[in-house]
Amino acid sequence: MTWLITGGAGYIGAHVARAMADAGERVVALDDLSAGVPARLPAGVPLVRGSSLDGELLRRVLAEHAVTGVVHLAARKQVAESVARPAYYYRENVGGLATLLDAVAEAGIERFVFSSSAAVYGDPGVELITEDTPCAPVNPYGETKLAGEWLVRAAGRAHGIATVCLRYFNVAGAAAPGLADTGVFNIVPMVFDRLTRDEAPRIFGDDYPTPDGTCVRDYIHVADLAEAHLAAARRLAAGGVAGDLTVNVGRGEGVSVRELITVIGEVTGDRRPPVVEGRRPGDAPRAVASAARAAAELGWTARRGVREMVESAWRGWLLHHGDRVRTP
Template sequence: MTWLITGGAGYIGAHVVRAMTGAGEKVVALDDLSAGVPGRLPADVPLVRGSSLDGGTLKRVLAEHEVTGVLHLAARKQVAESVAQPTRYYRENVGGLATLLDAVAEAGIRRFVFSSSAAVYGDPRVDLITEETPCAPVNPYGETKLAGEWLVRAAGRAHGIATTCLRYFNVAGAAAPELADTGVFNIVPMVFDRLTRDEAPRIFGDDYPTPDGTCVRDYIHVADLAEAHLAAARRLSDGDPAGDLTVNIGRGEGVSVRELITAIGEVTGDTRAPLVEPRRPGDAPRAVASAARASELLGWTARRSVHEMVGSAWRGWQLHQAADRR
């Protein structure tokens, strides 16, 4: 098997590359490098600079590297940006996926893993979100992920492609400092950024119907997430009898924003009190996965704790901050 990993030089993609190659899988990475960093990839992994919107490049890569399966991670993923630029998100996330699936079908590839998101659920008022929880995304990013799932399943049925859709919850941490998330878009690096600038962390709303009044989320270590991709790929390699699987990828445990900031303070040594600001529109009070299906069907369970996520992310943040100062 040779797996094409789109977005392979990105934060999550590079972790997936390492998990796959570490398990003996042969991979090739495709990345337009708009957010990817070539240095994240092992030297022996081929990197093709290109976009999933470029059908010609896709056909060439699939043929030249004799690709037999695809892990599609490449996408735009910022909620606020998707609200401001919905057509761009539909064009790149859905249009790019359609172009990729056309190339996959033409090449006769029969295994496809799609990186989806818990954003497809929107704001469900349930204790644990199962894969049967109704999908009602509340922003264009979530809409493109749900539309992507529909497209993947339809192409799978039409062309005999065995497919798996992985619905990520909140990703944090790093398997190695050099692989850390360098963007300031998710809560952990956002808090690190505030502390680095000698500012207190921010909490948006402390009056939610949760135990401490702050939003509750399911946080997963990116290394666990990468291992989930490996498990999904291996299931397809072994001839998944279902050929159409949708799975939540989370720890199944809720952590409040205040609890997370407390953990960050314990790791960094900066325990200043957070500032409480008004709620942000669209923030659900609680979003926690049921991870039972992943355990049952993929043989996968998240292993790393919130403190491991925060500690590994902090080491990566410090490495990149030191590099930026040089």
């Protein structure tokens, strides 16, 4: 097997490339480097610079590297940006996927792993979200991921491609400091950024119907997420998926925003209390995965906890921003 990883130099993609390469899989990365960092990739993993919207490039890469399976992570993923630029998100996320699937079908590739998101569920109002929970995304980003799943399954049926859709919950942490998330879009680096600028963390709404009034989320260590991709790829390579499989990737445990900020304060030594601001549109009170199907179908279970996520993310933050960090 040779696996093409699109978005392979990104925060999650590089972790997937590392996990698969360390496990002895042959991989090649494709990334337009809009957010990717080539240095994140393991030695010996080829990097092709380009976009999944470039059909000619995709066909060439699939042929030149004798690709037999694809892990598709490349996508735009900022919720607020998707609200402001919906057409751009549909073009990049759904259009890029359609172009890739055409090339995959033409090349006769029969294994495909799709990076989806818990954003497909919207605000389901349930204690644990199973894969059978109805999908009702509340923003264009989530819509593109749900449309992507539909497209992946339809292409699979039409062209005999076995597919796995992985619905990520909230990703955090780093397997090594150099692989850390360099963006400031997810909650852990957002809090780090506030503390680094000598500002208190922010909580958007503390009047939700949850134990402490703040939103509850399921956080997954990015190294665990990478191992889930490896498990999915190996299940496909062994012929263990007939048709399509959709699984949540989470820990099955809820952590409130206030609880997470408390852990961040303990790890960083900056325990200043957060400031509370108004709710953000579209934030569900609770979004926690049922992880049972991933365990049953992939033999995968998350192994790392929230403190390990925060500690590893902080080491990465210090590597990239240590000169700006204030000593408490």
